[in-house]
Amino acid sequence: MWDLTTKETASVQEHENVLHIKGLKKSFGKKEVLRDIDLDVKRGENVVVLGKSGSGKSVIIQCIVGMISPDAGVLQVFGEEVSSLNEKELKKLRTRIGFLFQSGALYDSMTVRENMEFPLMRILKLRNQAEIDKRVEEVLKSVGLFESIDKMPSDLSGGMRKRAGLARTLVLNPELMLYDEPTTGLDPITSREISNLVLQIQKKYKTTAIIITHDMECAAITADRVLVLSDGEFIAEGSFEAIKNSKDKHVSSFFK
Amino acid sequence: MKTTSGQKIRTGLFVMAGLAVLVIAVFFIGNKKGLFSANFHVQGMFKDVNGLQLGNNARFAGINVGVVENILIINDTTVKVVLSLNENVRKFIKRDAKLSIASDGLMGDKLVAISPGGATTSEEVKNGDQLVAVNPFDMDKMIKKITGITDDAGSLIAGLSQVVDKVNHGKGSIGRLLNDDKMARDIEGTVNQAKTTIANVHATTTTLNTDLKAAQDNFLLKGYFNKKKKKAIKARQDSIKKVQKDSSARAQAAQPKQ
Amino acid sequence: MNDEALSGWRSRLAEKGEQVAFLKDFLKNLFRGGFEWSEFIRQCYEIGYKSFTLVGTTAFIMGLVMAMQLRPTLISFGAESMLPKSLAVSIIKEIGPVITAIICAGKIASGIGAELGSMKVTEQIDAMEVSGANPMQFLVVTRILATTAMVPLLTLLGDVLGLLGGFLAININGSVSLLLYFNKCIASLGFSDLLPAFIKTIFFGFVIGFIGCYKGYNSNKGTESVGIAANSAVVVASLWIFVIDAIVVQVSNTLIY
Ligand SMILES: Nc1ncnc2c1ncn2[C@@H]1O[C@H](COP(=O)(O)OP(=O)(O)OP(=O)(O)O)[C@@H](O)[C@H]1O
Ligand SMILES: [Mg+2]
Numbered sequence: 001m002w003d004l005t006t007k008e009t010a011s012v013q014e015h016e017n018v019l020h021i022k023g024l025k026k027s028f029g030k031k032e033v034l035r036d037i038d039l040d041v042k043r044g045e046n047v048v049v050l051g052k053s054g055s056g057k058s059v060i061i062q063c064i065v066g067m068i069s070p071d072a073g074v075l076q077v078f079g080e081e082v083s084s085l086n087e088k089e090l091k092k093l094r095t096r097i098g099f100l101f102q103s104g105a106l107y108d109s110m111t112v113r114e115n116m117e118f119p120l121m122r123i124l125k126l127r128n129q130a131e132i133d134k135r136v137e138e139v140l141k142s143v144g145l146f147e148s149i150d151k152m153p154s155d156l157s158g159g160m161r162k163r164a165g166l167a168r169t170l171v172l173n174p175e176l177m178l179y180d181e182p183t184t185g186l187d188p189i190t191s192r193e194i195s196n197l198v199l200q201i202q203k204k205y206k207t208t209a210i211i212i213t214h215d216m217e218c219a220a221i222t223a224d225r226v227l228v229l230s231d232g233e234f235i236a237e238g239s240f241e242a243i244k245n246s247k248d249k250h251v252s253s254f255f256k
Numbered sequence: 257m258k259t260t261s262g263q264k265i266r267t268g269l270f271v272m273a274g275l276a277v278l279v280i281a282v283f284f285i286g287n288k289k290g291l292f293s294a295n296f297h298v299q300g301m302f303k304d305v306n307g308l309q310l311g312n313n314a315r316f317a318g319i320n321v322g323v324v325e326n327i328l329i330i331n332d333t334t335v336k337v338v339l340s341l342n343e344n345v346r347k348f349i350k351r352d353a354k355l356s357i358a359s360d361g362l363m364g365d366k367l368v369a370i371s372p373g374g375a376t377t378s379e380e381v382k383n384g385d386q387l388v389a390v391n392p393f394d395m396d397k398m399i400k401k402i403t404g405i406t407d408d409a410g411s412l413i414a415g416l417s418q419v420v421d422k423v424n425h426g427k428g429s430i431g432r433l434l435n436d437d438k439m440a441r442d443i444e445g446t447v448n449q450a451k452t453t454i455a456n457v458h459a460t461t462t463t464l465n466t467d468l469k470a471a472q473d474n475f476l477l478k479g480y481f482n483k484k485k486k487k488a489i490k491a492r493q494d495s496i497k498k499v500q501k502d503s504s505a506r507a508q509a510a511q512p513k514q
Numbered sequence: 515m516n517d518e519a520l521s522g523w524r525s526r527l528a529e530k531g532e533q534v535a536f537l538k539d540f541l542k543n544l545f546r547g548g549f550e551w552s553e554f555i556r557q558c559y560e561i562g563y564k565s566f567t568l569v570g571t572t573a574f575i576m577g578l579v580m581a582m583q584l585r586p587t588l589i590s591f592g593a594e595s596m597l598p599k600s601l602a603v604s605i606i607k608e609i610g611p612v613i614t615a616i617i618c619a620g621k622i623a624s625g626i627g628a629e630l631g632s633m634k635v636t637e638q639i640d641a642m643e644v645s646g647a648n649p650m651q652f653l654v655v656t657r658i659l660a661t662t663a664m665v666p667l668l669t670l671l672g673d674v675l676g677l678l679g680g681f682l683a684i685n686i687n688g689s690v691s692l693l694l695y696f697n698k699c700i701a702s703l704g705f706s707d708l709l710p711a712f713i714k715t716i717f718f719g720f721v722i723g724f725i726g727c728y729k730g731y732n733s734n735k736g737t738e739s740v741g742i743a744a745n746s747a748v749v750v751a752s753l754w755i756f757v758i759d760a761i762v763v764q765v766s767n768t769l770i771y
Contacts, residue, residue: 274667
């Protein structure tokens with residue numbers, strides 16, 4: 001692994017470790033997707049993971065929320081080993097993590113408002129309708145979707161769906177956000193808006209984030225640190241500028 | 257999507273309708289089986305219940321008034337049948353009522369028929385009473401009887417065919433009568449004799465006729481006969497008159513043949 | 515799940531194992547607190563009320579046609595007066611429950627299979643699970659309970675409409691009063707006819723919801739798998755309906771007689 005950011009790592013070391021991954025392995029059948037993953041994420045940091053399609057980026061974040069159990073390695077979130085958690089503890093852990101799906105994954109039988117209310121009522125167990133409304137309206141305003149509050153997901157554009165999906169994860173005030181390709185399928189202008197939104201969220205809600213993308217502009221806007229995934233390993237790590245100027249042909253191929 | 261109140265109401269109506277069907281069906285069928293009205297029990301000891309089943313109907317005067325509630329084998333020749341009957345019909349069934357096993361139509365279910373009773377007592381039946389059981393018609397015995405009759409008929413037919421055979425060959429008196437001319441001439445005397453006999457019969461029936469009339473008057477005076485019986489007698493007289501007519505006609509018919 | 519394709523009976527056995535695990539999961543979530551009432555009521559509306567027109571119409575026509583078909587046969591035995599009885603017995607004990615269940619398998623099991631299948635494909639189920647909510651409880655428990663409750667009710671109403679269809683057919687040819695007709699129908703039925711028929715519709719409802727949910731919930735993540743989930747839900751649910759029908763008639767016959 002190429003360590004290009006000695007300065008920066010030193011500066012974030014004083015923060016608490018939100019995520020600690022060491023020697024993570026995962027195969028599907030004979031196919032080795034993750035071979036040896038090491039990753040530490042500090043509180044308040046935005047980490048971007050670059051990698052070509054099918055390299056296993058989504059698998060990493062699915063392991064973090066316990067949707068996929070790894071074959072080997074250490075995987076600690078908020079200091080807890082995910083594989084050792086029982087169902088109840090895992091559920092509790094998941095409420096502290098926000099996961100934005102590639103497709104947005106809005107519940108298409110419910111309106112935008114009901115999509116927001118769903119986790120509030122079931123996970124935070126809020127019963128006070130005034131409080132629920134207040135939180136829903138606030139989060140929708142912060143993603144700029146307040147006018148569409150009573151629309152069905154099928155009536156929303158791709159960008160609006162992404163925002164709504166984002167709002168639904170933010171409504172629970174997560175400490176760690178996992179973004180799975182927040183800008184794919186969007187035009188450049190909307191992509192830039194979403195990327196800026198990700199940055200705003202980091203500032204406003206003080207979240208830590210892992211952002212998976214192959215959109216360079218998104219990476220440039222959001223990243224505190226960039227990692228490049230290839231053949232089941234991180235082959236480069238550093239600031240966006242450092243990665244961009246890398247001489248390695250695998251790494252530089254992303255910027256062409 | 258949240259359910260609107262209209263949808264909730266329609267769902268509610270749907271559920272109510274379904275449950276109503278269930279309740280109504282349970283009520284009607286239960287009512288038919290006498291589950292929801294006051295009941296009392298009677299029992300009878302049968303030798304053979306002929307395939308009677310639990311839940312079969314009990315009938316009184318052709319009306320279903322209850323069901324067979326229990327069938328128990330008491331010993332090798334006794335089966336106890338317990339009936340659960342509607343309380344409303346208790347006053348019509350007397351303690352000397354009889355139970356019998358019958359069928360509803362040719363292929364229908366078995367049922368227990370209750371005859372009203374009342375010939376020897378007017379006391380109504382009580383809960384738990386044991387009634388007299390008339391044992392069902394025994395099919396095996398009936399089949400034996402029929403076999404006996406057919407055997408008899410067989411030998412009868414055999415004898416008859418022998419007789420016919422003999423007649424055909426001019427043997428025996430009837431054979432000769434039919435086949436011999438001389439014999440036919442002898443009949444003349446016989447017929448003459450028959451004519452006298454029939455005249456005698458005529459005289460006798462006329463006497464009988466007058467006797468009967470007298471008897472009738474006698475009974476009428478006593479006011480013993482009702483109109484119906486009078487008619488019956490008249491019919492009988494008519495038939496006797498008819499016999500007289502017939503016999504005289506036959507006698508006359510026999511004469512010209514001489 | 516394994517990449518290696520398990521062939522033939524091995525994969526079928528593996529599926530049976532998965533179904534047992536799914537059943538266990540369902541039961542566990544059934545008795546967990548926080549029942550999703552409003553979703554349950556919505557499903558009752560979607561599954562029960564919205565299927566009523568279809569089930570009712572089919573049952574009515576079935577009753578009508580059966581009466582017309584039975585009539586000539588019964589007349590040739592001189593048993594025309596047996597028509598209400600034979601209609602009542604066949605509709606209540608067999609035709610009503612099975613036809614309703616098969617229609618519901620076609621409409622409801624496929625609907626649930628497709629709905630949950632597409633929720634799986636579009637990662638909605640994953641999103642629910644990852645957010646810490648309980649998709650088993652919200653999606654599966656409500657749907658299975660809704661079918662278990664609604665299919666018996668649909669069958670009861672279908673039975674009534676089927677008998678009314680028979681009544682109409684009888685009155686095309688002759689005339690029988692509604693009172694006499696229903697009296698004869700009721701008179702030919704006992705609890706030993708009604709109870710097994712009713713109990714089996716509960717099983718039918720359960721199996722329709724269960725298979726629909728299982729197929730949808732465990733579908734693969736491709737667009738074509740939505741169609742596969744819907745299709746196999748209908749096929750498997752229909753098969754189960756006939757198997758349950760055969761088992762119930764055997765069990766009830768040994769219990770009652
Ligand atoms: N649940 C699974 N079962 C079997 N194989 C899987 C599963 N999830 C992922 N894979 C395999 O792992 C590999 C990596 O998948 P992953 O979704 O992580 O790719 P990705 O890097 O996110 O690509 P993309 O940018 O297209 O989203 C793929 O080859 C995929 O076939
Ligand atoms: Mg991916």
